[in-house]
Amino acid sequence: MAVSMSHKQKVYQGILQKIRHYMDTQHLQPGDKLPSERELAQTLGAGRSSIREALRAMEFLGLIETRRGEGTFLSTYQSFQTVELLASFILRESKTRIDLAETLRILEKEAAKLVFSKFTEQDVNYLQVILCKQDQTLEETHAVFFRYIFERSNNRLLTKVWRLMYEFLATAEGISYPRGFYEELIQLYATNHYDGIELLYLELAKK
Amino acid sequence: MAVSMSHKQKVYQGILQKIRHYMDTQHLQPGDKLPSERELAQTLGAGRSSIREALRAMEFLGLIETRRGEGTFLSTYQSFQTVELLASFILRESKTRIDLAETLRILEKEAAKLVFSKFTEQDVNYLQVILCKQDQTLEETHAVFFRYIFERSNNRLLTKVWRLMYEFLATAEGISYPRGFYEELIQLYATNHYDGIELLYLELAKK
DNA sequence: CATCCAACAGTGGTCAGACCACCGGTAACT
DNA sequence: AGTTACCGGTGGTCTGACCACTGTTGGATG
Numbered sequence: 480m481a482v483s484m485s486h487k488q489k490v491y492q493g494i495l496q497k498i499r500h501y502m503d504t505q506h507l508q509p510g511d512k513l514p515s516e517r518e519l520a521q522t523l524g525a526g527r528s529s530i531r532e533a534l535r536a537m538e539f540l541g542l543i544e545t546r547r548g549e550g551t552f553l554s555t556y557q558s559f560q561t562v563e564l565l566a567s568f569i570l571r572e573s574k575t576r577i578d579l580a581e582t583l584r585i586l587e588k589e590a591a592k593l594v595f596s597k598f599t600e601q602d603v604n605y606l607q608v609i610l611c612k613q614d615q616t617l618e619e620t621h622a623v624f625f626r627y628i629f630e631r632s633n634n635r636l637l638t639k640v641w642r643l644m645y646e647f648l649a650t651a652e653g654i655s656y657p658r659g660f661y662e663e664l665i666q667l668y669a670t671n672h673y674d675g676i677e678l679l680y681l682e683l684a685k686k
Numbered sequence: 687m688a689v690s691m692s693h694k695q696k697v698y699q700g701i702l703q704k705i706r707h708y709m710d711t712q713h714l715q716p717g718d719k720l721p722s723e724r725e726l727a728q729t730l731g732a733g734r735s736s737i738r739e740a741l742r743a744m745e746f747l748g749l750i751e752t753r754r755g756e757g758t759f760l761s762t763y764q765s766f767q768t769v770e771l772l773a774s775f776i777l778r779e780s781k782t783r784i785d786l787a788e789t790l791r792i793l794e795k796e797a798a799k800l801v802f803s804k805f806t807e808q809d810v811n812y813l814q815v816i817l818c819k820q821d822q823t824l825e826e827t828h829a830v831f832f833r834y835i836f837e838r839s840n841n842r843l844l845t846k847v848w849r850l851m852y853e854f855l856a857t858a859e860g861i862s863y864p865r866g867f868y869e870e871l872i873q874l875y876a877t878n879h880y881d882g883i884e885l886l887y888l889e890l891a892k893k
Numbered sequence: 894c895a896t897c898c899a900a901c902a903g904t905g906g907t908c909a910g911a912c913c914a915c916c917g918g919t920a921a922c923t
Numbered sequence: 924a925g926t927t928a929c930c931g932g933t934g935g936t937c938t939g940a941c942c943a944c945t946g947t948t949g950g951a952t953g
Binding site for chain 1: 698735738739742743746785786788789792793796800841842843844847884
C-alpha cells in the first residue's frame, strides 16, 4: 500500500529495491553471485522479463556483470563502458554539462580544503611528483592529482560522488585546469595558506 | 549479420545504436515521439523485449520518457535519474554517517554561496518568513530553508544530489543547526557579506 | 446544432513459455 | 588415468497473450 498507490511505480523499479535489500541482508560482496533470473522471478514474484529490465539497469550502471551460461555477479570494479555509452548519448545538453562542471569544481575545492590540515610535507612532495611527470596529458594529470587528494580526504562518500561525476564528464571532454593552477595549489599547501584555496577557485571561475 | 557477429554484442546494445541513428536521420527534437515498441521491433528486426531493454536503458539516462497509453517521447529536459539510482546503491555502502553529514554541509555551504550574488531583497525576506514560522520543527525549517536556496542555485544536479543525501540522512536522524545559524546566514545576505558564509560554516564545524 | 459519453484502437506494462547458445561439471568410454 | 560426450543450469532472445491506460471517434441525446 505504501508506495505504488499514487505513483504507479513500475515493477522493475520495485525489483531494484528488492535486489538491493537482498544484497544488504545477504551481505553480498563484489564478485559474489546473484540468484539466477528465473529464481529471482519466482522469489520476488515477478516475470522474468521484468527481472531482466532491472538487471539491465544495474548492468548499465556497472553494478553487476552477467556471464552467459554462468550467472550474474556483483561487479568487482567500475565499468567504464557504461559511462562511455552514456556520454555518447547525452552530452549535447549544455546545461547538464555546466551543472556537472560546476558541481565537480565544488567537490574538488572542498576536498582540497578538507585535506589541508592533514597534509604533510610528504604529501606535498607526492603531488609535486605527479605534476612533473611528462609522460601523461594534462587531463590524466588532473585525474591522478585529485584522486590522491580525495583519497586523503578520508570521506569515501565524497570521493565516490566525485569519481562518478568525473568519469561521467571526462569521457565526453577532457577536464583540466591550466598547469599553473596545480602548482599554485601545491604552493598553498607548502606555505600553509588555507584561505588561498577559495581564492584560487574564484579566479578559475572567472575565466 | 550486422550485429551479433564478432563481439557477441547484445541485441539491445545494437538497438541503442540504431535508435540513436534513427534520431539523427529523422532530426528528432526533444518532445518528439518515437515509434511504438511494436513498430520498432518489426522495423529493427528484433523482439519487443529486446527493444524494451534498450528503451529502459535510455530511460535511465533520462533520454526518453514513456507514457503508458500514449507512447515514448524524447525527454524535454535532462533528468538525473541515473544519479539517483546510483546514489541509492552507493549510499547503501557508505554507512558512515559522518561522511554524509560532512558532504551534506559542503553542498549546503556551496549552494549558499552560489546564490549569493543572485539574491534579491525579496529572497532574503522570503527566507526570513520561513524562519519565523512557528508551526514547524527546526528540522522542517532546515529542509524548507535550504530547499529554497538550492532551487535558486539553478544547478539541478547539485540540488538532486543534496536532496538524495538529505532524505537519506534525515530519516535516520534529524538535521538542523542552531537557530542562530540561519539568522546569521540571512544577515550575511542582507549585508552583502560573501566571505562570512565560509566563516559561518567554519564555526559550525568546531562544535 | 451542440454536447456528452460509450466504444474502440493504439500504446506501454507485464507475464508465461519456448528455444537457443554457452558454460561447467560429470559420467561414460577408451 | 585421460579423454570425450553428455546433461543440467544459465543468460539471451523471441513470441504471443492479457491488462491498464490514453486519445479519438462517432453516434445518441438534449
